[in-house]
Amino acid sequence: MGKREKKKIKGNNLKPRLAIYRSNKHIYAQVIDDSCSKTILSCSTLEIEVKEKCEKTSNKVASKIVGEIIATRLLQENIKEIIFDRGKRSYHGRIKELAEGARLVGLHF
Template sequence: MNKDESRQRRARQTRIRIAEAQANRLTVIRSNTHISAQVYSPCGTKVVAAASTMEKDLRQAIKNGGNAQAAAQIGKLVAERAVKAGVVDVAFDRSGHRYHGRIKALAEAAREAGLKF
């Protein structure tokens, strides 16, 4: 089992637990150059709120979308949008990535902006 398969296995197990709990899910999608976050409804089919460094407004404000500062801005923005949509309690789905660096920055910014997880 290689590194990516291990990450996908961890992500799958996390998503199974979140689905059983019937919780809103804050998912993080990470690449080398960008980061995005989405809040899904408990059924997993509807996106309640989303934010990404690929959005036109943010691309101009953020020089580099692949660093912790950009991740913190995305965390704050997705939390504000989720709270505006009426979602406060979520389960954090880090997609199998370690809780470190950009993932941690996004999560902490989302907590500070009002999400509870």
């Protein structure tokens, strides 16, 4: 049995891709337009706005706050739909909380 290959997820200017990266201490989210290979927006637990709202950056609460912030920034840019790219991680824990935080604000995916 061979290695499993990752499905290629691509976004465009109408539905950009929300790419998530999770480390042991932080979580990073960036919105990418793959048609012109540009990052539209980004947010992470390294930002002061997130650090003021939570005491730890490596838990579900911080992930949900990052999801809410990235969703409000996207809605200000008039982007209401995205393609969710969780990377190699399963839809569980901090990845799930980030997605639920974005959906709570009104983002569709």
